[in-house]
Amino acid sequence: MPRSAFQRLLRVIGISVVVVILGFLALPAVVVTLAAFNDKAILAFPPEQWSWRWFVKAVEYEDFRAGFRNGATVTLWASSTALVIGAAFAFAIDRYQFRFKRLIETILISPLVIPHFTVGLGFLILAAELGLARGFAVVIVCHIVLVLPFVLRSVYVSLRNLDPRYELAAASLGATPGRVLLTVTLPLLAPGLASGWLFAAILSFNEFTASLFVTSQRTQTLPVAMYNYVREYADPSMAALSVMYIVVTALLLTFANAFLGLGKVMNVERSH
Amino acid sequence: MTAAVSQSRPFVYLEPSPVVTQQPFLRVFVTPATLCAFGFAVAMIAVLQYSVRAYIPGSLEAGGFTLSNFVALLKPLYARVFLDTVWICFLTAFFTLIVGYPLAYALVFTPNVAIKSFVLVTVVTPLFLGEVVRTYSWIIVLGNNGFINSTLLKLGLIDSPVQFMFTKFGVVTALVHVTLPVMVIMLAAALSHIDRDYQKAAESLGAGPIRTFITVTLPLSAPGIVAGVTTAFAWTFSAFATPQLIGGGRVNMVSNLVYQLGFASFNFPFAAALCVAGLALTFITLWLFRWIARPLERMGPH
Numbered sequence: 001m002p003r004s005a006f007q008r009l010l011r012v013i014g015i016s017v018v019v020v021i022l023g024f025l026a027l028p029a030v031v032v033t034l035a036a037f038n039d040k041a042i043l044a045f046p047p048e049q050w051s052w053r054w055f056v057k058a059v060e061y062e063d064f065r066a067g068f069r070n071g072a073t074v075t076l077w078a079s080s081t082a083l084v085i086g087a088a089f090a091f092a093i094d095r096y097q098f099r100f101k102r103l104i105e106t107i108l109i110s111p112l113v114i115p116h117f118t119v120g121l122g123f124l125i126l127a128a129e130l131g132l133a134r135g136f137a138v139v140i141v142c143h144i145v146l147v148l149p150f151v152l153r154s155v156y157v158s159l160r161n162l163d164p165r166y167e168l169a170a171a172s173l174g175a176t177p178g179r180v181l182l183t184v185t186l187p188l189l190a191p192g193l194a195s196g197w198l199f200a201a202i203l204s205f206n207e208f209t210a211s212l213f214v215t216s217q218r219t220q221t222l223p224v225a226m227y228n229y230v231r232e233y234a235d236p237s238m239a240a241l242s243v244m245y246i247v248v249t250a251l252l253l254t255f256a257n258a259f260l261g262l263g264k265v266m267n268v269e270r271s272h
Numbered sequence: 273m274t275a276a277v278s279q280s281r282p283f284v285y286l287e288p289s290p291v292v293t294q295q296p297f298l299r300v301f302v303t304p305a306t307l308c309a310f311g312f313a314v315a316m317i318a319v320l321q322y323s324v325r326a327y328i329p330g331s332l333e334a335g336g337f338t339l340s341n342f343v344a345l346l347k348p349l350y351a352r353v354f355l356d357t358v359w360i361c362f363l364t365a366f367f368t369l370i371v372g373y374p375l376a377y378a379l380v381f382t383p384n385v386a387i388k389s390f391v392l393v394t395v396v397t398p399l400f401l402g403e404v405v406r407t408y409s410w411i412i413v414l415g416n417n418g419f420i421n422s423t424l425l426k427l428g429l430i431d432s433p434v435q436f437m438f439t440k441f442g443v444v445t446a447l448v449h450v451t452l453p454v455m456v457i458m459l460a461a462a463l464s465h466i467d468r469d470y471q472k473a474a475e476s477l478g479a480g481p482i483r484t485f486i487t488v489t490l491p492l493s494a495p496g497i498v499a500g501v502t503t504a505f506a507w508t509f510s511a512f513a514t515p516q517l518i519g520g521g522r523v524n525m526v527s528n529l530v531y532q533l534g535f536a537s538f539n540f541p542f543a544a545a546l547c548v549a550g551l552a553l554t555f556i557t558l559w560l561f562r563w564i565a566r567p568l569e570r571m572g573p574h
Contacts, residue, residue: 010481018378021371022394025452028409029397031419035412043417088297089305096295098302107309114316115510115554117527118547122315125322125540145312148305177296206402209512209527213534223404227513230408239412242405249400253393 029246036239043236054240061237067225071205073136074221078143079151079200085144086151087193091185093152094159105152112149119146120213127214134216142214146207147200154199158192198256202249322544334541341545350529354549357509357525358557360440364447365504368455369497371448376459376496399453403513410446410518411437438520446514451504458503462496463489494568502558509554526550 036054038047058064092098093105111119123142124134132138166188170180186193208223215224229238323342326335344350379391398406413419414436421433436442466489474484512527519528526546533543 007481014374014378017374018391021375022391024371025394025398025449027419028406028413028449031413032409034419043412043415043422085304085308088301092298092301092305096298096301098295098298100306104302104306104309107313108305111312113506113554114551115506115527115547117510117512117530118319118551119312119315121530121534121540121543121547122312122319124534125318125544126311126315128540129318141311145308145315148308177294181297202400206400208403209510212512212531223402226404226408227517230404230411230517238408242408245401245405246397250393250397253397253400257389257393 032239032242032246035236036243038236041235054236055244057235058237058240058244061229063220063225063229064222064241067220067222070136070215070219071221071223074139074143074219075201075204077136077140078204079147079197081140082144082147082151082200083193083197086148086196087155087189090152090155090159094156108145108152109149111146116146116207116209117213120210123210124213134214134219136219138214139211139219139221142210143204143207146210147203150199150203151196154196155189155192158189162188202252319544319547322541323548324545325541327539327541329537331538341542342549344542345545345549350546353524353526353529354553356440356523357550358553360444360447360515360523360525361505361508361557363440363444364451364508365501367444367448368451368504369501372452372455372459372500375452376456376463379456379460380463395453395456398449403450403511406450407446407513407517410442410449410514414442414445414518437518438522440523442518443515443523446518447508447511450511450514451507454503454507455500458500459493459496462493462499466492491568494565498562498565498568502561505558505561506554509550 034047035043037050037052039049039051039053040047089104089108093101119142123138127134127138162185166184167180170184171177175183205221206223207221208227211221211224212227215221220228226238226241322334324337324339326338326340328335345354375391375395379388379395382388382391411418415421416433416435416437418436420436421430424430425433436445470488470492471484474488475481479487509525510527511525512531515523515525516528516531519525521528530543530546530550533539533546
């Protein structure tokens with residue numbers, strides 16, 4: 001295809017703009033990495049001496065360890081419970097007719113548009129009114145509500161893409177509804193369930209604003225512990241923790257992209 | 273719960289299949305979700321209820337019914353925070369659109385698979401990092417002895433550090449970074465569903481690349497722009513850690529005020545009133561925006 005000089009110029013400008021924007025996106029991650037390996041407690045660019053000691057300090061810091069344990073507890077309970085509740089309800093929305101269907105669905109989807117500080121305040125007031133201690137139960141319920149919309153969507157999309165003829169075939173061969181569900185529907189839904197759970201778990205582990213309202217000193221999750229650390233200290237152990245976060249997340253996503261096709265999940269693949 | 277049978281499917285009466293005509297496990301499937309919805313609805317009603325209760329200083333209990341919380345919102349101090357919040361949300365949504373569009377365009381139209389994956393992972397990673405890590409990173413970039421200031425000082429371009437922290441500029445920069453992934457995903461979704469033939473037709477009729485973009489691609493991506501801007505606005509409105517840490521008390525948004533009132537003075541009724549007013553404000557702004565953008569949205573391919 002012949003290109004004019006003008007088109008080539010446009011192309012060069014376009015590519016440079018994109019590179020600059022990608023630089024803007026990656027800048028914080030690059031800078032935080034530099035800061036994490038800096039031996040001194042005071043920021044200096046570029047670092048004069050390199051060291052791993054902030055990583056050691058971050059891993060050994062008791063608040064981060066407790067935050068990680070609490071966060072893992074909350075995440076596992078919240079995302080797994082949300083997966084069971086959400087998958088069952090998505091199935092019911094897709095297949096069944098029942099009273100208040102739209103109303104329940106609307107309420108469950110609404111945390112997507114309600115600010116997390118409002119959700120957090122709501123559960124805090126509710127717990128206070130009911131006289132509940134600020135224990136794990138409140139945090140987990142709050143997280144279930146926050147991640148449910150994502151589980152619902154993920155499972156609902158896979159249900160829509162499922163060919164109902166498999167289930168009809170099983171049923172016409174005499175399988176009971178329970179057996180159809182366990183041996184046909186569930187296995188076919190597995191990828192949707194897996195990605196729904198993963199999405200919910202990542203979101204729950206990283207949730208900050210609502211958690212700040214509903215956690216106490218004893219139940220604070222990792223993001224809350226990090227927030228409290230940033231407010232009190234300025235040494236680079238927070239940078240080291242951020243680097244671990246960034247590396248793990250980027251690896252997970254690269255892996256997910258290679259095996260699940262992130263473009264398809266995000267719906268940005270070109271349709272031909 | 274009634275089990276109304278769906279009559280809309282044509283094959284139901286041809287061959288009654290147990291999967292379709294009965295609703296097995298209906299109660300088991302719906303009850304847990306209904307309980308969740310109920311719990312959440314009660315929590316939101318609690319906020320609504322507290323917003324019209326009186327504050328009793330020194331007590332967590334709320335007093336009698338009153339509208340004084342909403343009247344207090346009109347005080348210049350609080351009205352200013354509301355205006356600032358809306359302004360910051362507008363700026364963030366606008367700049368996120370400007371920065372996000374080229375990236376979404378490159379993501380969709382690059383023929384190179386490796387570049388596409390690289391762009392996608394770079395764009396999506398920040399989405400999963402959480403607000404605290406991202407905000408902390410920006411503090412290191414923007415701080416007085418942070419990356420930008422040390423670099424500029426070393427190059428001799430400035431004599432004393434430029435103040436980025438505790439300014440609107442700093443807050444908006446970090447917020448643009450926070451909302452960019454969502455914007456790019458929404459724009460890319462719209463761009464990827466444009467039929468390539470429209471662009472080819474424009475080109476074959478002699479339109480240059482700029483003209484093709486302005487008269488064909490841009491209007492066809494309008495639904496993505498509307499969705500992206502709306503989402504960016506709502507996300508920015510609910511941001512807390514970024515204005516709290518980078519604004520440092522000098523740039524306040526509604527979220528920061530809610531937290532201060534709730535945890536510094538335990539004034540839950542007023543915090544609840546702020547939440548209710550904030551929610552109303554978001555919905556009105558977004559509704560206005562959608563109303564203005566309606567002709568734009570009709571230009572979309574669907």
